[in-house]
Amino acid sequence: MSKITLLYSLVFGIFCLQSLIQGCLGEMVNRQLSENSNFKVKAVNLGGWLVTEGWIKPSLFDGIRNKDLLDGTQIQLKSRYIGKYVSAESGGGTILVANRTSASGWETFKLWRIDENTFNFRVFSNQFVGLQSNGVVAEATNPGHSETFQIIRKPDDTSRVRIQAPNGQFLQAKTQDLVTADYGGDGGWDDNNPSVFVMTILNGSLHGEYQVTNGYGPDKAPQVMMDHWNTFIVEDDFRFISENGLNAVRIPVGWWIASDPTPPKPFVGGSLAALDNAFIWAQKYGIKVIIDLHAAPGSQNGDEHSGSRDGSLEWGKTDQTIQQSVDAIEFLTARYAQNTQLYAVELINEPQSSGVALETLKDYYQAGYNAVRKHSSSAFVIMSNRLGGGVDPKELFRLASNLQLTVIDVHYYNLYSDMFNTMTPQQNIDYVNQNRSSDLSYITTSDGPLTFVGEWVAEWVARDATEGDLKNYANAQLQVYGGASFGWAYWTLKNVNNHWSLQWMIQNGYINLTN
Incomplete structure (x- = not known):
């Protein structure tokens, strides 16, 4: 055997030994913490603070003009003249027609808001309606001036609208076979005017960080958000948390926080200073902090709490969204690694x-774990299970078990499924004691990662x-979630819906953690 071959063999052997040691050490550390540690997280989520969720604090949206037409709002348009719905033919890629007797996906348009009256219209295939040489089509991948329209609402009946195209003309449906942009007159708002449409706004509009900041616009949003950050969670809340048997907070943040004070539009700067304050207050009152990347670039689930613009799920589709997420994790870990209150980072x-x-998620989790370990050897790294039917609750175990100080996060709600709609109070309680207990026991093992019920609530x-x-x-x-080897976190501290507010639940005697 040559010296070079021998050297390569030696290096490879050392590498394999290091990998084996790291894997064994990871399992040993996790097992030891699971079985012997006296500290378990009893936390509350600070939801709706640094990542907006409108249902938590609806008043945050009160000052937005045309607040029923925020980014991601889904609308359907019915021609009063023809009596049929406008549709992107084939779901996109060609013309607009007005020949549908009922409305579904192809007849639904998602709004991208430019200002209170000006919008892009995104169709089923994720293309945008615009003016091209061959008329009104839904062909553009990215919207520009040609894809920008104004919605003009009738003053005394805001469901009746005209759509003004970038050429100054209005859309009209003179025949059901083609929607054109060539109506120039006023003509009134009656049913005989082919430029008049009835606009139906579908339920379930998004009310997240993108909607609130873009809704107020660049002039008003900075002050509105600063006022919210400075008043929704304050130092006295950390005192309340420490005095009522809790020992940690899970703080949802958005990926744009890593670019503070000048995040990409429409997000505004200032949330990082609020997070800094949280660490100061946590230090004062002896509270551990879990930083949670709640909103990832492109959205990892299409929900408003992920910072989504229109409900699309685009995270992981490009390397850029992955890298931006890793960069955010590294930025946050580096910033707080020396702070003794940093307890965990959720990727x-x-x-x-x-x-x-x-596989995309596992690759990201490995990269995110490495980013945390660059700056901290003691912070736990939390990996959230995927949501959705058919997911193996242990699908991340192989990865997590070979790494040090890892945690699997599961969320348990007796909601969002028809099976809970007919349950009695006792059946709900039995479900927790039997089904949730079994689910948690299945993933809480002596040789795997720690387990964390990162979200649960007493709503039903x-x-x-x-x-x-x-x-x-x-x-x-x-009692059941106390069996999680890492701990649990209630969703959330404050909420206009009483059962979702741990503060209200404690103050009104439904939950007592100090006994």
Whole structure:
């Protein structure tokens, strides 16, 4: 054997030994912490603070003009003249027609808001409606001036609209076979005017960070968001947390925080200073901090809490979205690694199984883990399970078990499924004691990563529930989720919906963590 071959063999052997040691050490550390540590996270999520969720604080949107037409709002247009719905033929890539008697996907348009009256229209195939040489088509991949339209609403009936095209003319449907942009007159708002459409706004519009900042616009959004950050969560909240049996907070953040104070539009700067304050208050009151990348570039699930613009799931489709996420994780870890209150970093929240491939997610988790370990050897690294049917709750175990200080995050809600709609209070409690307990036991093993119920709530849809039922339901979850080897976190501290607010639940005697 040559010296070069011998050297390569030696190097390869050392590499393999290091990998084996690292894997064994990871399993040993996780097992030791799981079995012997006296510290378990009893946390609350600071949801709706640094990543907006409009249902948590609806008043945040009150000052937006035309606030029913935010980014991602889905609308359908019915011609009053013809009596049929406008559709992107074939879902996109060709003309617009007005020949549908009922409305579904091809007849639905997602709005990208430019200002309170000006929008892009995104169709089913994710292309945009615009003016081209051959008329009104849905062909553009990225919107520009030719894809910019104004929605003119009738003053006394805002469901009746005209759509003004970039050529100054209005869309009209003179025949059901083609929508054109060549109506120049006023002609009134009656049913005989082919430029008049009835606009239906579908339920479920997004009210996230993109919607609130773009809704207010660059002049108003900075002050609105600064006021929100400075008042929604304050130092006294950390005192309340410390005095009521909690020892940690999970703080959702958006990927744009890494570019503070000048994040990409429409996001505005200032959330990083608020996060800095949280660490100061955590230090003062002895609270551990879990940083959670709740909103990733392109959105990992299409929900408003992921910073989505229009409900599309585009995270992981390009290398850029992955790298921006890794960069955000590294930025946050580097910034707080020396702070004794940093306890864990969650690499991403609730990736959706229908749009995020497992191998893509695992590659990102490895890169995110490496980014954390560049700056901290003691912070736990949390990996969220994918949401969606058919997902193996242990699909991340092989990866996580070979790394040090890793945690698997699962979210348990007795909501969002028809099976809970008919359950009695006792059936809900039994489901927690039996099904949730079994689910958690399945993934809480002595040789795997730690387990974390990162989101749960005492909300339910049980009919005729008494105050005693609600207390029993909350206590059942506390008992079961207390079996998670890393701990749990309630969603969320403050909320206009009482059961979703841990503060309200504690103050009104439904939950007591100090006994």
